[in-house]
Amino acid sequence: MKYGQSSSVHHNVVIIGGGNAGLSVAGRLRRYKVDDVAVIEPREQHLYQPMFSHVAGGTAAPAKATKPQASVMPKGVSWIKARVDGIDPLAQTVSLSSGELVSYSQLIVCPGIQKNWDAVPGLGEAMDSPFGISNYEYEYAQKAWKVLRGVRGGTVVFTQPAGPATCAGAAQKPMYLACDFWRQEGVLNDIRVVLVVPTPSLFGMPMIDAELERKVAEYGIEVRYSRQLVEVDAAEKTIQIAAEGTDGSRETLAYDVLHAVPPQSAPNWLPATDLCVDPDQGGFVDVDSLTLRHPRYSDVWALGDAAASFNSKSGGALRQQTKVLAKNLAAALKGKTLPETYNGYSVCPFVVSRSSVVFAEFDDRYRPMPTIPFWKGLAKERRLTFVADRYVLPWVYWHLILKGRA
Ligand SMILES: Cc1cc2nc3c(=O)[nH]c(=O)nc-3n(C[C@H](O)[C@H](O)[C@H](O)COP(=O)(O)OP(=O)(O)OC[C@H]3O[C@@H](n4cnc5c(N)ncnc54)[C@H](O)[C@@H]3O)c2cc1C
Structure with a gap:
Protein backbone atom coordinates (compact mmCIF):
# COMPACT_ATOMS: atom_id res chain seq x y z
CA MET A 1 0.00 0.00 0.00
CA LYS A 2 1.20 3.51 -0.76
CA TYR A 3 -0.12 6.63 0.87
CA GLY A 4 -0.95 9.66 -1.31
CA GLN A 5 -1.67 13.25 -0.41
CA SER A 6 -5.35 13.35 -1.29
CA SER A 7 -6.26 9.80 -0.33
CA SER A 8 -5.61 7.38 2.47
CA VAL A 9 -4.81 4.30 0.36
CA HIS A 10 -3.58 3.70 -3.19
CA HIS A 11 -3.80 0.54 -5.30
CA ASN A 12 -2.60 -0.14 -8.81
CA VAL A 13 -5.97 -1.65 -9.82
CA VAL A 14 -9.12 -0.93 -7.82
CA ILE A 15 -12.24 -3.01 -8.52
CA ILE A 16 -15.63 -1.75 -7.30
CA GLY A 17 -17.81 -4.76 -6.47
CA GLY A 18 -16.74 -8.27 -5.54
CA GLY A 19 -19.55 -10.13 -7.30
CA ASN A 20 -19.28 -12.41 -10.31
CA ALA A 21 -17.51 -9.76 -12.41
CA GLY A 22 -15.22 -8.29 -9.74
CA LEU A 23 -13.80 -11.53 -8.38
CA SER A 24 -13.37 -13.27 -11.72
CA VAL A 25 -11.63 -10.29 -13.30
CA ALA A 26 -9.43 -9.93 -10.17
CA GLY A 27 -8.50 -13.62 -10.44
CA ARG A 28 -7.62 -13.21 -14.10
CA LEU A 29 -5.51 -10.09 -13.47
CA ARG A 30 -3.49 -11.99 -10.86
CA ARG A 31 -3.04 -14.85 -13.35
CA TYR A 32 -1.74 -12.31 -15.87
CA LYS A 33 0.79 -11.12 -13.23
CA VAL A 34 -0.84 -7.74 -12.55
CA ASP A 35 0.21 -6.61 -9.05
CA ASP A 36 -1.56 -4.72 -6.30
CA VAL A 37 -5.19 -5.48 -7.14
CA ALA A 38 -7.85 -4.49 -4.59
CA VAL A 39 -11.57 -5.32 -4.53
CA ILE A 40 -13.99 -3.05 -2.66
CA GLU A 41 -16.97 -5.14 -1.56
CA PRO A 42 -19.18 -4.63 1.52
CA ARG A 43 -20.89 -8.05 1.67
CA GLU A 44 -19.59 -10.80 3.99
CA GLN A 45 -21.38 -13.44 1.89
CA HIS A 46 -20.80 -13.96 -1.83
CA LEU A 47 -24.00 -14.81 -3.74
CA TYR A 48 -24.26 -17.05 -6.81
CA GLN A 49 -27.46 -15.52 -8.20
CA PRO A 50 -28.21 -18.10 -10.94
CA MET A 51 -28.86 -20.57 -8.10
CA PHE A 52 -31.64 -18.32 -6.71
CA SER A 53 -34.00 -19.69 -9.38
CA HIS A 54 -33.36 -23.25 -8.20
CA VAL A 55 -33.76 -22.17 -4.57
CA ALA A 56 -37.11 -20.49 -5.39
CA GLY A 57 -38.27 -23.50 -7.40
CA GLY A 58 -37.17 -26.08 -4.85
CA THR A 59 -34.41 -27.77 -6.87
CA ALA A 60 -31.56 -26.51 -4.65
CA ALA A 61 -31.04 -25.81 -0.97
CA PRO A 62 -30.38 -22.13 -0.11
CA ALA A 63 -26.84 -22.97 1.07
CA LYS A 64 -25.89 -23.84 -2.52
CA ALA A 65 -26.16 -20.15 -3.48
CA THR A 66 -23.72 -18.62 -1.03
CA LYS A 67 -20.21 -18.84 0.42
CA PRO A 68 -18.25 -16.53 2.75
CA GLN A 69 -16.67 -13.74 0.71
CA ALA A 70 -13.31 -14.34 2.37
CA SER A 71 -13.27 -17.93 1.09
CA VAL A 72 -13.73 -16.93 -2.56
CA MET A 73 -11.52 -13.82 -2.72
CA PRO A 74 -8.75 -14.72 -5.22
CA LYS A 75 -5.29 -15.22 -3.71
CA GLY A 76 -3.07 -12.15 -3.69
CA VAL A 77 -5.99 -9.71 -3.96
CA SER A 78 -6.66 -7.13 -1.20
CA TRP A 79 -10.24 -6.98 0.04
CA ILE A 80 -11.45 -3.57 1.20
CA LYS A 81 -14.65 -4.33 3.08
CA ALA A 82 -16.53 -1.12 2.35
CA ARG A 83 -19.25 0.45 0.23
CA VAL A 84 -18.36 2.94 -2.52
CA ASP A 85 -20.50 6.06 -2.82
CA GLY A 86 -18.65 8.05 -5.47
CA ILE A 87 -15.87 8.18 -8.04
CA ASP A 88 -13.82 11.21 -9.08
CA PRO A 89 -12.29 10.13 -12.40
CA LEU A 90 -10.21 13.33 -12.73
CA ALA A 91 -8.63 12.89 -9.28
CA GLN A 92 -8.49 9.08 -9.81
CA THR A 93 -10.14 8.43 -6.47
CA VAL A 94 -13.02 6.37 -5.17
CA SER A 95 -14.89 7.55 -2.06
CA LEU A 96 -16.18 5.12 0.52
CA SER A 97 -19.30 5.61 2.64
CA SER A 98 -16.96 5.83 5.66
CA GLY A 99 -15.60 9.06 4.16
CA GLU A 100 -12.23 7.55 3.24
CA LEU A 101 -10.73 7.78 -0.24
CA VAL A 102 -8.97 5.08 -2.24
CA SER A 103 -6.86 6.20 -5.18
CA TYR A 104 -6.11 4.10 -8.22
CA SER A 105 -3.98 3.84 -11.33
CA GLN A 106 -6.64 1.73 -13.08
CA LEU A 107 -10.28 1.39 -12.06
CA ILE A 108 -12.75 -1.39 -12.88
CA VAL A 109 -16.38 -0.53 -12.15
CA CYS A 110 -18.67 -3.53 -11.58
CA PRO A 111 -21.15 -2.98 -8.69
CA GLY A 112 -23.93 -4.89 -10.49
CA ILE A 113 -27.49 -3.75 -11.15
CA GLN A 114 -29.91 -2.16 -8.67
CA LYS A 115 -33.23 -3.85 -7.93
CA ASN A 116 -35.87 -1.16 -7.48
CA TRP A 117 -38.59 -2.73 -5.32
CA GLN A 264 -33.84 -2.62 -12.42
CA SER A 265 -31.42 0.22 -13.10
CA ALA A 266 -27.85 1.36 -12.63
CA PRO A 267 -26.94 1.87 -8.94
CA ASN A 268 -28.27 5.32 -8.02
CA TRP A 269 -24.89 6.79 -6.99
CA LEU A 270 -23.30 6.02 -10.40
CA PRO A 271 -24.86 8.72 -12.66
CA ALA A 272 -23.20 11.47 -10.55
CA THR A 273 -19.72 10.19 -11.48
CA ASP A 274 -19.36 11.51 -15.07
CA LEU A 275 -18.73 7.93 -16.17
CA CYS A 276 -22.24 6.97 -17.28
CA VAL A 277 -24.47 7.11 -20.32
CA ASP A 278 -27.64 9.23 -20.08
CA PRO A 279 -30.27 8.10 -17.58
CA ASP A 280 -32.75 7.63 -20.48
CA GLN A 281 -30.29 5.06 -21.83
CA GLY A 282 -30.18 3.33 -18.43
CA GLY A 283 -27.44 5.36 -16.70
CA PHE A 284 -24.96 2.46 -16.76
CA VAL A 285 -21.18 2.93 -17.04
CA ASP A 286 -20.17 4.01 -20.53
CA VAL A 287 -17.77 1.54 -22.17
CA ASP A 288 -16.61 0.59 -25.60
CA SER A 289 -18.56 -2.69 -26.00
CA LEU A 290 -15.60 -4.29 -27.77
CA THR A 291 -12.69 -3.36 -25.44
CA LEU A 292 -14.71 -2.65 -22.23
CA ARG A 293 -12.65 0.52 -21.70
CA HIS A 294 -14.28 3.85 -20.92
CA PRO A 295 -14.37 6.06 -24.05
CA ARG A 296 -13.22 9.24 -22.23
CA TYR A 297 -11.21 8.01 -19.23
CA SER A 298 -8.63 5.50 -20.48
CA ASP A 299 -7.85 4.30 -16.93
CA VAL A 300 -11.47 3.30 -16.29
CA TRP A 301 -13.04 -0.01 -17.35
CA ALA A 302 -16.41 -1.62 -16.70
CA LEU A 303 -18.07 -5.00 -17.16
CA GLY A 304 -20.98 -7.06 -15.91
CA ASP A 305 -24.44 -5.84 -15.04
CA ALA A 306 -23.33 -2.24 -14.35
CA ALA A 307 -21.75 -1.72 -17.77
CA ALA A 308 -23.58 -0.08 -20.68
CA SER A 309 -22.24 -2.68 -23.10
CA PHE A 310 -24.71 -3.80 -25.79
CA ASN A 311 -25.06 -7.41 -24.62
CA SER A 312 -27.85 -8.96 -22.59
CA LYS A 313 -26.66 -8.95 -18.95
CA SER A 314 -25.68 -12.39 -17.58
CA GLY A 315 -22.99 -14.36 -15.83
CA GLY A 316 -22.40 -16.22 -19.09
CA ALA A 317 -21.56 -12.90 -20.77
CA LEU A 318 -19.00 -12.31 -18.03
CA ARG A 319 -17.04 -15.42 -18.91
CA GLN A 320 -16.08 -13.67 -22.15
CA GLN A 321 -15.91 -10.16 -20.72
CA THR A 322 -13.50 -10.93 -17.86
CA LYS A 323 -10.95 -12.44 -20.23
CA VAL A 324 -11.21 -9.52 -22.68
CA LEU A 325 -10.99 -6.84 -19.98
CA ALA A 326 -8.15 -8.46 -18.02
CA LYS A 327 -6.01 -9.05 -21.12
CA ASN A 328 -6.67 -5.52 -22.38
CA LEU A 329 -5.89 -3.92 -19.02
CA ALA A 330 -2.70 -5.97 -18.63
CA ALA A 331 -1.64 -4.85 -22.13
CA ALA A 332 -2.52 -1.21 -21.39
CA LEU A 333 -0.31 -1.29 -18.28
CA LYS A 334 2.61 -2.31 -20.52
CA GLY A 335 1.78 0.42 -23.04
CA LYS A 336 0.71 -2.13 -25.66
CA THR A 337 -2.31 -1.99 -27.97
CA LEU A 338 -5.41 -3.74 -26.65
CA PRO A 339 -5.38 -7.33 -27.95
CA GLU A 340 -8.95 -8.57 -27.22
CA THR A 341 -12.50 -7.73 -28.29
CA TYR A 342 -15.76 -8.94 -26.73
CA ASN A 343 -18.11 -10.68 -29.15
CA GLY A 344 -21.40 -9.84 -27.36
CA TYR A 345 -22.06 -13.44 -26.24
CA SER A 346 -24.73 -14.00 -23.59
CA VAL A 347 -26.76 -16.87 -22.25
CA CYS A 348 -30.06 -17.63 -20.50
CA PRO A 349 -30.62 -21.20 -19.32
CA PHE A 350 -34.41 -21.55 -19.07
CA VAL A 351 -35.12 -24.24 -16.50
CA VAL A 352 -38.39 -25.53 -18.00
CA SER A 353 -38.95 -28.54 -15.73
CA ARG A 354 -37.33 -30.14 -12.69
CA SER A 355 -35.03 -32.08 -15.00
CA SER A 356 -34.68 -30.10 -18.26
CA VAL A 357 -33.37 -26.80 -19.58
CA VAL A 358 -33.73 -24.81 -22.81
CA PHE A 359 -30.28 -23.27 -23.16
CA ALA A 360 -30.43 -19.94 -24.99
CA GLU A 361 -27.05 -18.70 -26.26
CA PHE A 362 -27.10 -15.53 -28.33
CA ASP A 363 -25.25 -12.37 -29.34
CA ASP A 364 -26.07 -8.72 -28.68
CA ARG A 365 -28.74 -8.82 -31.41
CA TYR A 366 -30.37 -12.02 -30.13
CA ARG A 367 -28.93 -14.10 -32.98
CA PRO A 368 -28.01 -17.68 -32.02
CA MET A 369 -24.40 -18.04 -30.81
CA PRO A 370 -23.98 -21.67 -29.73
CA THR A 371 -20.90 -22.59 -27.67
CA ILE A 372 -20.53 -25.76 -29.70
CA PRO A 373 -20.11 -24.25 -33.18
CA PHE A 374 -22.93 -24.90 -35.66
CA TRP A 375 -24.87 -27.04 -33.14
CA LYS A 376 -28.07 -25.30 -32.14
CA GLY A 377 -29.35 -28.42 -30.38
CA LEU A 378 -28.69 -26.98 -26.91
CA ALA A 379 -31.61 -24.64 -27.59
CA LYS A 380 -33.95 -27.64 -27.42
CA GLU A 381 -35.31 -28.86 -24.09
CA ARG A 382 -32.67 -31.26 -22.73
CA ARG A 383 -31.73 -33.12 -19.53
CA LEU A 384 -28.04 -32.63 -20.29
CA THR A 385 -28.33 -28.86 -19.96
CA PHE A 386 -30.26 -29.21 -16.68
CA VAL A 387 -27.31 -31.17 -15.27
CA ALA A 388 -24.98 -28.45 -16.60
CA ASP A 389 -27.06 -25.61 -15.10
CA ARG A 390 -27.81 -27.18 -11.73
CA TYR A 391 -24.56 -29.06 -11.01
CA VAL A 392 -21.69 -28.45 -13.45
CA LEU A 393 -21.82 -24.66 -13.85
CA PRO A 394 -22.11 -23.99 -10.08
CA TRP A 395 -19.01 -26.13 -9.51
CA VAL A 396 -17.21 -24.32 -12.32
CA TYR A 397 -18.32 -20.98 -10.80
CA TRP A 398 -17.01 -21.61 -7.29
CA HIS A 399 -13.83 -23.44 -8.30
CA LEU A 400 -12.76 -21.91 -11.63
CA ILE A 401 -14.69 -18.77 -12.67
CA LEU A 402 -14.13 -16.90 -9.40
CA LYS A 403 -10.44 -17.77 -9.59
CA GLY A 404 -10.24 -16.34 -13.12
CA ARG A 405 -9.68 -19.80 -14.61
CA ALA A 406 -12.82 -20.19 -16.76
C1 LIG B 1 -32.36 -14.57 -10.11
C2 LIG B 1 -31.20 -14.47 -11.04
C3 LIG B 1 -30.92 -15.53 -11.87
C4 LIG B 1 -29.85 -15.47 -12.76
N1 LIG B 1 -29.59 -16.54 -13.55
C5 LIG B 1 -28.54 -16.52 -14.37
C6 LIG B 1 -28.21 -17.66 -15.15
O1 LIG B 1 -28.87 -18.68 -15.06
N2 LIG B 1 -27.14 -17.60 -15.98
C7 LIG B 1 -26.38 -16.47 -16.06
O2 LIG B 1 -25.40 -16.46 -16.83
N3 LIG B 1 -26.66 -15.36 -15.33
C8 LIG B 1 -27.71 -15.37 -14.49
N4 LIG B 1 -27.99 -14.27 -13.72
C9 LIG B 1 -27.23 -13.05 -13.91
C10 LIG B 1 -25.90 -13.03 -13.15
O3 LIG B 1 -26.08 -13.40 -11.81
C11 LIG B 1 -25.33 -11.60 -13.24
O4 LIG B 1 -25.23 -11.24 -14.60
C12 LIG B 1 -23.98 -11.49 -12.59
O5 LIG B 1 -24.04 -11.80 -11.23
C13 LIG B 1 -23.44 -10.08 -12.78
O6 LIG B 1 -22.22 -9.94 -12.11
P1 LIG B 1 -21.79 -8.51 -11.52
O7 LIG B 1 -20.51 -8.75 -10.83
O8 LIG B 1 -21.91 -7.49 -12.58
O9 LIG B 1 -22.92 -8.21 -10.45
P2 LIG B 1 -23.14 -8.95 -9.07
O10 LIG B 1 -22.79 -10.39 -9.20
O11 LIG B 1 -24.52 -8.60 -8.65
O12 LIG B 1 -22.08 -8.31 -8.10
C14 LIG B 1 -22.08 -6.94 -7.78
C15 LIG B 1 -21.31 -6.80 -6.47
O13 LIG B 1 -21.08 -5.41 -6.23
C16 LIG B 1 -21.29 -5.16 -4.86
N5 LIG B 1 -21.67 -3.76 -4.72
C17 LIG B 1 -22.86 -3.19 -4.99
N6 LIG B 1 -22.82 -1.88 -4.72
C18 LIG B 1 -21.58 -1.62 -4.25
C19 LIG B 1 -20.93 -0.44 -3.81
N7 LIG B 1 -21.59 0.73 -3.74
N8 LIG B 1 -19.64 -0.52 -3.39
C20 LIG B 1 -18.96 -1.70 -3.45
N9 LIG B 1 -19.54 -2.86 -3.86
C21 LIG B 1 -20.84 -2.81 -4.26
C22 LIG B 1 -22.43 -6.10 -4.47
O14 LIG B 1 -22.45 -6.35 -3.06
C23 LIG B 1 -22.09 -7.33 -5.27
O15 LIG B 1 -21.29 -8.26 -4.56
C24 LIG B 1 -29.05 -14.30 -12.81
C25 LIG B 1 -29.34 -13.22 -11.96
C26 LIG B 1 -30.40 -13.30 -11.08
C27 LIG B 1 -30.69 -12.15 -10.16
Missing part, protein backbone atom coordinates in the same frame (compact mmCIF):
# COMPACT_ATOMS: atom_id res chain seq x y z
CA ASP A 118 -40.05 0.74 -4.66
CA ALA A 119 -40.51 1.55 -8.37
CA VAL A 120 -43.92 -0.15 -8.49
CA PRO A 121 -46.43 1.22 -5.94
CA GLY A 122 -47.31 -1.45 -3.39
CA LEU A 123 -44.71 -3.99 -4.56
CA GLY A 124 -42.43 -3.66 -1.52
CA GLU A 125 -45.43 -4.09 0.79
CA ALA A 126 -46.55 -7.17 -1.15
CA MET A 127 -43.08 -8.71 -0.83
CA ASP A 128 -43.20 -8.21 2.93
CA SER A 129 -46.55 -10.03 3.08
CA PRO A 130 -46.78 -13.84 3.27
CA PHE A 131 -47.96 -13.97 -0.37
CA GLY A 132 -45.18 -12.03 -2.15
CA ILE A 133 -42.14 -13.94 -3.39
CA SER A 134 -39.30 -13.58 -5.89
CA ASN A 135 -36.14 -15.30 -7.09
CA TYR A 136 -34.36 -11.92 -7.42
CA GLU A 137 -33.39 -11.60 -3.72
CA TYR A 138 -31.85 -14.40 -1.70
CA GLU A 139 -34.31 -14.02 1.19
CA TYR A 140 -37.37 -13.88 -1.07
CA ALA A 141 -36.13 -16.92 -3.01
CA GLN A 142 -35.98 -18.97 0.19
CA LYS A 143 -39.49 -17.83 1.08
CA ALA A 144 -40.64 -18.60 -2.49
CA TRP A 145 -40.19 -22.34 -2.24
CA LYS A 146 -41.87 -22.49 1.18
CA VAL A 147 -44.89 -20.76 -0.38
CA LEU A 148 -44.97 -22.44 -3.81
CA ARG A 149 -44.74 -25.99 -2.50
CA GLY A 150 -47.83 -25.40 -0.34
CA VAL A 151 -50.06 -24.12 -3.16
CA ARG A 152 -52.97 -26.46 -3.95
CA GLY A 153 -55.35 -24.10 -5.77
CA GLY A 154 -56.06 -20.43 -6.52
CA THR A 155 -54.14 -18.02 -8.74
CA VAL A 156 -50.36 -17.62 -8.89
CA VAL A 157 -49.10 -14.67 -10.94
CA PHE A 158 -45.50 -14.36 -12.19
CA THR A 159 -44.30 -10.98 -13.52
CA GLN A 160 -41.24 -9.99 -15.54
CA PRO A 161 -40.30 -6.28 -15.65
CA ALA A 162 -39.70 -4.04 -18.65
CA GLY A 163 -36.37 -2.24 -19.05
CA PRO A 164 -32.85 -3.38 -18.28
CA ALA A 165 -32.58 -6.56 -16.22
CA THR A 166 -30.02 -9.12 -15.22
CA CYS A 167 -30.76 -12.44 -16.95
CA ALA A 168 -34.26 -11.18 -17.79
CA GLY A 169 -35.65 -14.64 -18.60
CA ALA A 170 -34.82 -15.82 -15.07
CA ALA A 171 -38.16 -14.29 -14.04
CA GLN A 172 -39.86 -17.29 -15.67
CA LYS A 173 -37.72 -20.09 -14.25
CA PRO A 174 -39.42 -20.64 -10.83
CA MET A 175 -42.75 -20.73 -12.70
CA TYR A 176 -41.75 -23.72 -14.84
CA LEU A 177 -40.20 -25.46 -11.81
CA ALA A 178 -43.34 -24.89 -9.73
CA CYS A 179 -45.68 -26.04 -12.53
CA ASP A 180 -43.74 -29.27 -12.92
CA PHE A 181 -43.91 -29.79 -9.14
CA TRP A 182 -47.67 -29.12 -9.06
CA ARG A 183 -48.13 -31.52 -12.00
CA GLN A 184 -46.25 -34.24 -10.08
CA GLU A 185 -48.44 -33.53 -7.03
CA GLY A 186 -51.59 -33.80 -9.19
CA VAL A 187 -52.79 -30.24 -8.45
CA LEU A 188 -51.65 -28.30 -11.52
CA ASN A 189 -55.16 -28.33 -13.05
CA ASP A 190 -56.54 -26.67 -9.90
CA ILE A 191 -54.12 -23.74 -10.09
CA ARG A 192 -54.50 -20.76 -12.42
CA VAL A 193 -50.99 -19.69 -13.45
CA VAL A 194 -50.60 -16.29 -15.15
CA LEU A 195 -47.35 -14.96 -16.62
CA VAL A 196 -46.96 -11.24 -17.38
CA VAL A 197 -44.12 -10.42 -19.81
CA PRO A 198 -43.18 -6.99 -21.20
CA THR A 199 -42.36 -8.32 -24.65
CA PRO A 200 -44.52 -9.58 -27.54
CA SER A 201 -42.91 -13.04 -27.22
CA LEU A 202 -41.58 -15.12 -24.32
CA PHE A 203 -37.92 -14.39 -25.06
CA GLY A 204 -37.20 -12.88 -28.47
CA MET A 205 -35.49 -15.69 -30.39
CA PRO A 206 -37.84 -17.78 -32.57
CA MET A 207 -36.23 -21.14 -31.72
CA ILE A 208 -36.30 -20.43 -27.96
CA ASP A 209 -39.81 -18.95 -28.09
CA ALA A 210 -41.09 -22.12 -29.78
CA GLU A 211 -39.68 -24.30 -26.98
CA LEU A 212 -41.03 -22.04 -24.23
CA GLU A 213 -44.47 -21.76 -25.89
CA ARG A 214 -44.65 -25.55 -25.98
CA LYS A 215 -43.95 -25.71 -22.23
CA VAL A 216 -46.41 -22.89 -21.48
CA ALA A 217 -49.13 -24.82 -23.36
CA GLU A 218 -48.16 -28.07 -21.62
CA TYR A 219 -48.55 -26.48 -18.17
CA GLY A 220 -51.68 -24.49 -19.16
CA ILE A 221 -50.12 -21.12 -18.31
CA GLU A 222 -52.03 -17.95 -19.34
CA VAL A 223 -49.62 -15.38 -20.79
CA ARG A 224 -50.21 -11.61 -20.88
CA TYR A 225 -47.80 -10.37 -23.55
CA SER A 226 -46.51 -6.77 -23.84
CA ARG A 227 -47.71 -5.98 -20.33
CA GLN A 228 -45.99 -4.97 -17.13
CA LEU A 229 -46.80 -4.67 -13.46
CA VAL A 230 -47.82 -1.09 -12.63
CA GLU A 231 -49.42 -1.34 -9.18
CA VAL A 232 -49.98 -3.81 -6.36
CA ASP A 233 -52.62 -3.71 -3.65
CA ALA A 234 -51.08 -6.01 -1.05
CA ALA A 235 -54.09 -5.83 1.28
CA GLU A 236 -56.60 -6.76 -1.44
CA LYS A 237 -54.11 -9.12 -3.14
CA THR A 238 -54.63 -7.60 -6.58
CA ILE A 239 -52.25 -6.27 -9.21
CA GLN A 240 -52.72 -3.95 -12.12
CA ILE A 241 -50.92 -4.56 -15.40
CA ALA A 242 -50.70 -2.33 -18.47
CA ALA A 243 -48.87 -1.92 -21.74
CA GLU A 244 -45.66 0.12 -21.33
CA GLY A 245 -46.29 3.85 -21.26
CA THR A 246 -50.09 3.59 -21.19
CA ASP A 247 -52.31 4.34 -18.26
CA GLY A 248 -55.71 3.81 -19.86
CA SER A 249 -55.95 0.08 -20.52
CA ARG A 250 -55.16 -1.44 -17.15
CA GLU A 251 -56.20 -4.97 -16.26
CA THR A 252 -56.71 -6.00 -12.64
CA LEU A 253 -55.75 -9.51 -11.62
CA ALA A 254 -56.44 -11.08 -8.23
CA TYR A 255 -53.69 -13.31 -6.87
CA ASP A 256 -53.19 -15.79 -4.07
CA VAL A 257 -49.43 -15.74 -4.62
CA LEU A 258 -47.43 -13.06 -6.48
CA HIS A 259 -43.96 -13.93 -7.79
CA ALA A 260 -42.54 -10.59 -8.94
CA VAL A 261 -39.25 -9.40 -10.39
CA PRO A 262 -38.57 -5.70 -9.78
CA PRO A 263 -37.63 -3.01 -12.32
